[in-house]
Amino acid sequence: MRIAMIGTRGVPARYGGFETAIEEIGKRLSAEGHEVVVYCRGGEDKMDRYLGMELHHLPAIESKVLETLSHTFLSVLHVLFSRRKPDVAFVFNAANAVFVPLLWLRRIPTAVHVDGLEWRRAKWGKRGRQYYRMAESLSVRWADALIADADGIAEYYETEFGAPTELIAYGAPIQESPASDLLAQMGLSPQSYHLVVARFEPENHVLEIVRGYVASQSKLPLIVVGSAPYSDDYTAAVEAVGRDDRVQLVGGVWDQDLLDQLYANAASYLHGHSVGGTNPSLLRAMGAGTTVIAWDVSFNRGVLGGGGRFFDTDAGLVEELAQVETELATNRAAWQARASQLQDRARTKYDWDDVANSYGQLAHGLAKRSVSRPKLSGRRR
Numbered sequence: 001m002r003i004a005m006i007g008t009r010g011v012p013a014r015y016g017g018f019e020t021a022i023e024e025i026g027k028r029l030s031a032e033g034h035e036v037v038v039y040c041r042g043g044e045d046k047m048d049r050y051l052g053m054e055l056h057h058l059p060a061i062e063s064k065v066l067e068t069l070s071h072t073f074l075s076v077l078h079v080l081f082s083r084r085k086p087d088v089a090f091v092f093n094a095a096n097a098v099f100v101p102l103l104w105l106r107r108i109p110t111a112v113h114v115d116g117l118e119w120r121r122a123k124w125g126k127r128g129r130q131y132y133r134m135a136e137s138l139s140v141r142w143a144d145a146l147i148a149d150a151d152g153i154a155e156y157y158e159t160e161f162g163a164p165t166e167l168i169a170y171g172a173p174i175q176e177s178p179a180s181d182l183l184a185q186m187g188l189s190p191q192s193y194h195l196v197v198a199r200f201e202p203e204n205h206v207l208e209i210v211r212g213y214v215a216s217q218s219k220l221p222l223i224v225v226g227s228a229p230y231s232d233d234y235t236a237a238v239e240a241v242g243r244d245d246r247v248q249l250v251g252g253v254w255d256q257d258l259l260d261q262l263y264a265n266a267a268s269y270l271h272g273h274s275v276g277g278t279n280p281s282l283l284r285a286m287g288a289g290t291t292v293i294a295w296d297v298s299f300n301r302g303v304l305g306g307g308g309r310f311f312d313t314d315a316g317l318v319e320e321l322a323q324v325e326t327e328l329a330t331n332r333a334a335w336q337a338r339a340s341q342l343q344d345r346a347r348t349k350y351d352w353d354d355v356a357n358s359y360g361q362l363a364h365g366l367a368k369r370s371v372s373r374p375k376l377s378g379r380r381r
Contacts, residue, residue: 002035003363004086004108006075007068007096010040010057011050014254016199017280018092018115021170021355027051028356034363037086039075041067064229065128072096080106088363090147095132097139109366111145111166114153115277137161144366150277152298166362169278171352172287174343178264182257186223186250188265191328193221194321195266195290197259197281198273200228200235205272205295207234210242212317213270220267220325224249225259264288268309268324270317271295278303278350286346291339293320303350307341 013019026036030052060071094114140163148154148165198204269285271294294300296310311317327335
């Protein structure tokens with residue numbers, strides 16, 4: 001079966017959750033004998049193949065508003081004029097649902113991965129939020145299937161549109177025996193720091209995390225990994241608050257081995273994401289066997305279960321940081337038990353083999369159907 005993956009930055013995965021999902025799912029489906037075609041945005045390493053996947057590199061307009069849409073439009077055109085059409089297409093991001101009717105022209109069954117509630121992100125102005133709300137409705141009307149990666153997203157589409165979704169979460173990479181030899185290049189040692197890994201966007205609460213940390217009496221430094229295009233003002237605000245000798249803003253870390261070691265050896269991982277579904281960075285921390293302090297929203301509670309720590313104010317974070325450092329100093333067994341509980345949950349509940357199998361089953365099911373026509377369902381209740 002030939003399966004197209006459309007709407008992301010592509011692989012190798014160096015950016016976010018969609019890219020990680022495509023890499024993990026795509027390489028497994030390829031290993032099973034499927035032809036997986038991934039559309040990638042530009043990039044320096046314009047490989048033709050990667051981990052068994054066929055890659056096509058296409059440009060995009062470098063604009064917060066148009067980057068995703070322009071690249072997806074070109075990707076869909078490439079599909080339309082390719083000699084070998086896909087049997088199934090997976091389109092990532094509800095914003096790209098506007099292009100689904102073009103795939104009808106070649107009668108390609110399509111599933112849209114709707115991701116989180118993008119219209120809640122502050123980076124979008126009024127028109128951007130209106131567009132995302134419209135795109136959600138079009139996803140329901142035009143896609144042959146919707147994919148949600150968290151219970152909260154599935155419940156939203158059921159409540160708002162009366163629409164069923166395929167609930168397929170992400171997987172978690174499990175670090176069974178993590179190394180720590182690369183930490184020395186950053187002047188770090190195991191359990192000697194707190195960690196944040198996030199794009200600098202308001203909904204990821206990096207600013208609140210840094211502010212809460214600075215207000216704390218924490219003895220361990222805060223390592224902040226991440227940045228963001230098109231967010232200069234927010235980045236400047238984080239930098240201004242983070243003028244504390246204990247805060248290290250290190251930017252992006254592209255060495256995957258180093259990043260894995262940062263997750264696995266942190267005293268705690270601080271997770272501020274609030275509008276997405278199942279976040280890959282959160283799963284990576286769980287799979288690394290790390291204590292997690294997360295922003296208190298249903299998505300994060302659903303992923304962490306009873307093993308997480310939670311905050312939703314600066315003062316709340318101050319308290320959680322103090323508890324973690326006290327446990328490390330006086331009751332390391334309790335700290336380790338909580339971290340191990342999260343790793344066990346990641347191992348059993350968020351397995352990439354299971355995720356890839358679910359995508360494969362969905363692809364087979366879609367390939368047997370006739371392509372949908374516009375539906376009257378999907379109107380907001």
